[in-house]
Structures are given as C-alpha cells and as structure tokens.
Amino acid sequence: MREPASAPRRLTAAAAILEATAQCMQADARVYMMGEGVADPKGIFGTTLGLVERFGPERVIEMPVAENGLTGIAIGSALMGQRPIMVHQRVDFALLAVEQLLNNAAKTHFVTNGVHKVPLTVRMIIGRGWGQGPEHSQVFDSVFAHAPGLKVVMPSTPYEAKGMMVAAVRDDNPVIVLEHRWMHYAEGDVPEALYETPLTGPARVRSGDEVTVVASSFALLEAIEAADHMAAAGVGCDLFDLRVVRPLDLTSIIASVRRTGRLVIIDTGWKLFGVGAEIAAQVTEACFDQLKCAPVRLGLPDQPTPSSRGLARSFYPNGQILAETVAKMIPDAAHRLAEPIKALEALRLRVPVDVPNPAFRGPF
C-alpha cells in the first residue's frame, strides 16, 4: 500500500468519499459524475455536497430517473476515454441498470480483444433500517461478483472508503463500489492527500490464533467490536476485512485458516448463494485437512428484508451472534466467552435494531 504523506484527520466515511471524489475530479478532467441527487441540497447523504458548485453541471450531472439508459451513456463516454462515476442511492435502483452493467460494462474489454476499456465507477448504496423494507435494503454483492469483467469492492472504514474510491476511479475497467448506508456514519483517520487503496486482497485487522473471521462492509465494524471483546477474554480472532469481493484473493485467509483451523464468514447480503459460500468452498478445497470444524457462514436469512422492526429483530447478524458462533466452534470457549457475549448483548440493546446510532431520527 502506498503510504500517504499527509497527517490524518477524523472524518466520517461520507466525508471521506466526498473528498476522494473532489480530489479525483480536480486531478483528472476526464472524471465526471452522474446520479439522481448528485447536485441536490442533500448531495447523496453528503457524499457529493459542493461538487456541482466547484466543478459545474457539465461534470456533476443531475440525471433523469433512467438508470439503464444512463449507464449505457456512461459506458459510451468511457469508451471515448472519459471516467464516469455513477451513483445510485440504493442498490435496488441499480437493478434497472443490470443489463448495461453485466453485458456491456463487464464484457467490452473482453469482446474487443482488450482494445476497449471501460473506466466506469458505479457507487451503489446498501440501505438498512428504519423500515425501508424489501426493495430498499438489498445488497447483491454476489450478483455483481458473479460476472467476470466487473470488480466489486465493499469498503468498511473511512480510510478505505476514500482510498478505494480513488483506486476505482483510476482503474481502467468497471468497478462497483457497494457502500453500506450505516458505514457512512463511521468515523476514522483519513489522510488529506490523494491516496489509493489497491483493489487487491483482504486486509488483516486483528490477529489471533483460534478462529479466522472474514467480514466486510458494515459487518466488519461489528466484527471488530466482537473480536476485541473476545480477545479480552483470551479468545483470539484472526479478523479479515474482505474489502474486495471480485477479484477474490483468498491467499492470506487460507494461510490464516491453516493456522487456526476454523473459519467464520459474515455476509452482508443473503447467506444462501452468498459470497460466504464461495469463500467457504475455496478455503475448504485448499485446506480441508487442516479444518478443525466445518466453516460457518453468517448472513441474512432466506427471506426478503421486512419493514417492521418486529420482524427485523433477528434478521441481521451482529457482534453478539458472532461471539456465540465462535463459542460453539472452540471446545471450552463457551465458558470463556460468556462475559463478552453478555457485554456485546448489552451494547446491542443500547440502540434499537432499526437505527444506526442513538441520534438517528428518520426518515432515511
């Protein structure tokens, strides 16, 4: 990783994404942005605020509500050498653009024998909470990751959100950036300089010997909390931030599982046919005889996301569930993890299930 020179400041991930975008647009006149709301007073949850004033409406294009057509238009401009960033306020709206993305964006480099490139970045925001219901809270990381020709990344911290955004814009072929809406609120150290977080493999964020845990996006923030509680009780998690769903590079994770013999993966989306299934399969193929128990996948149950907080009560995995899972995988850990599980439960109960933080007041 290229080390940024400047001193870090505390920023939210939303502010980090905004800074990355502004710096990319400043550095490269080919970079422009399109989306529904990119130039409005709310500026995509603050991630595009001020850009239209600074770069003008030719480069910060307020889109008609026409996702598939405009994705094709972005692709056409990219073939001509422009570097479009398209934003969808929900992944669910990007579903209208799946044809252009999975056909033209993903395959043009291939079918033109490498002649054409499609330097397109598509930001899609994953909704959660406040009763948004089945068509405003989907994830689809595994759907986009299923198609050769796309890169799919899921930042989980402000630092990564900025660095991956920059890397996505500089990438010569299409990158889908899946941003969790609740991750926008996360605060962290972010250097001011323009820097890139390479879109390669996962990053280890906590070291431990007893179990390998893989998480991404918002789940990583909960996994860190759980891993720290477990570490204090003497149960060491080797915790990885997956970061890049495609291309999927599991080298470091496989090496870790060889050591720990145990693997837990937390999917942001549905567990069934999810990214966790692919990871479990590849790790099992690589080190079957070093596994001490079967890999465990956590993720959303096999149902659409319900609106009601009554139904959503046990819908999402969380730190407590991760600790309970680990407690079952390691002989004698149940006893050691009793206290951390209680502490994680208390933390969870401090905030209602349908809001990201105690200050949240709705509607989005």
Next chain:
Amino acid sequence: MADDDRTPPTAEAARAATEGTGHDALLRNDLPLALYVDMLRNRRIEEEIARRYGDQEMRCPVHLSVGQEAVSAGVCLALERQDQIVSTHRAHAHYLSKGGDLKAMLAEFHGKASGCCGGRGGSMHIFDVPAGVLLSLPIVGSGIPVATGAALAMKQRGEPQVAVAFLGDAAVEEGVFHEAANFAAVHRLPVIFVCENNLYSVYTPLKVRQPDLPLERLGRCHGIASVTADGNDAEAVFSLTRAAVDRARAGEGPSFLVFDTYRWLEHCGPNYDNDIGYRTQAEFETWRERDPVGLMAAKLQRQGLLDAGRQSELLASIDAEINEAFRFALASPLPEPGEVALYA
C-alpha cells in the same frame, strides 16, 4: 380458479365486498361534496401522520401527498370498486381514495402484524384487495407495466374492469413507461396512465431532467389519447378520468392523463423543506393559494353546500375516525420475528 383463494379479485367478488357502502349513490347525488370529503379526509390523515412522526412509532419512510389530494380524489372516485389501481412510493392518498382500509394502512406504518402487509412492506407497499388497490411499489416506474398487465388480464377475461397506473413526472423517464404504453396501445388495453406532475423528482426540478415540452406528448407519441388538466381541480380530474374510464370500458384502449399539481411537504418525511434551497418559498406560496381542498371548500360554500356547521361536523367525524385508527395501530402487537419466514 375457484379453489385458489389468492386469485386477484374478480369484478363479482369486488362488487360483493362493496355492497351497501353507498359509494356510488353518494357520487351520483353529491359529487362535489364527495370529492371534498375525500380530500379533506386525506389532508387530515397526512397531517396527523406528519404531526405524530416525531414520536418515532412510525418507523418507516413516509411520502406524504399534502397538496396533491385532488388527483387521488378525482381519479379514484371515477372508478368502481372492482377497478384496480397500482400506486407508487407516494401511495397513501391513492390507497385511501380507492377505499383502502385506514386502520390497516396506519398499522403497517407502525410495523404491526395487523398492517395490510403484516409489517413486511412499510408505507411503500400498501395494498388492499377488496378495495382494488392491487399493489404499491417503491421503485420508480415499476408499477406501470404491472397495472398494464392487470389490464391485459381484464381484457383476456372479458371483465368490464379498468386498471390505473399512478406515476410521477419522473417515471416517464424510465424506459419501462414507454414499453408498457406501447404494449397498451397496440392491444387497446383498459389501462389509464395517471401522471401526477408535481414538478420535482425528489429535489430535482423537471426542467433539469426533461426538455420544456408538454408531458402529454409522451402518451400521444404511442398513439394513446392524452390530455393535461389542472391537478388541483378535483372536478376536472374526475371528469377527465370518467371519460377515460368510459373509453376503456368501451374497448377503445388506454389513456394518458397528466395532472399538474404540487407537493407541499418534503419528498420523504413530515417537514416543510422550502428552506433547503431547491425551490423557492414564492413558488410554494403560489401553489398553496391554489390549495385543492380550500378551492373545493370555497366552491361548495358559494353553492350553499357547505357551511361552518357542516364543516365542523365533517372534521369531527374524520378526526374521530383518524384517532380511532391510530389507537388501533398503536395497540396492535408487533409481528413475531419467526413470521418473517412465511411466504418467503
């Protein structure tokens, strides 16, 4: 068919469900008053939702229709119960004007098991089968082909029903509007596309998104009978819709109706947002002077059909109904987490 209890309502079933409501009688005898009562009721319901939203008991997005009541009233009162509507993210007024159950709607907003979707959908998925509210869908444009498909079924079955697709001014920007309009025209389907032009898609004005040409042309280019009218004039909305319904029932095919109107509150949520900079207070004020509810009240007063006594009687009965419905919603239990696995 008869053994499948989830079959969508036939005209007969829907007629049976509405027997004794006096809906048609009211319309025949007293159309202006019926339109007024419908609008006043929707206004009071939306205002009460806005007032209570800060209590954090309705934990879902709400897209309020304050200012746009004449469209839902004029369109839905021109329909029969067995006719079907498909609504959007801004569904409350459509649902209510068509006869959707108020208690089931508010319970849904409260996430309760007694909600019309059992708490699964929230405010953007409300529906009511006996009332002919087939579906509401939160994805822009998504319901337009669905309503068109309902019309296809009506034609195939030879039922004298009509389907209405409600859409906003932004939905015509989606390809799916044109795909559905083309098919409806070719097959002369009994579908009415009702475009509520409130000049904005969220905070983005129409003029940034479309050329400055009448929206109406977008129906006409598909060979569909298309008209534009004042969407704050409930009687005008009613009579144009009636004409479109008559044409549809006579097998003369689809219509595209554009009604110009204005949303008073923020795109999503309970507040006024004229201060955030996407529209001017002056623009808002000119539309508020043309308040659809107030205009109709003034007209009824001039005609001697409404006086202060009648107005306070109306308000008292509407407010009592609303309070009772909120009481019901608040008192209803949340669904059990395990129920989420049903129908998945």
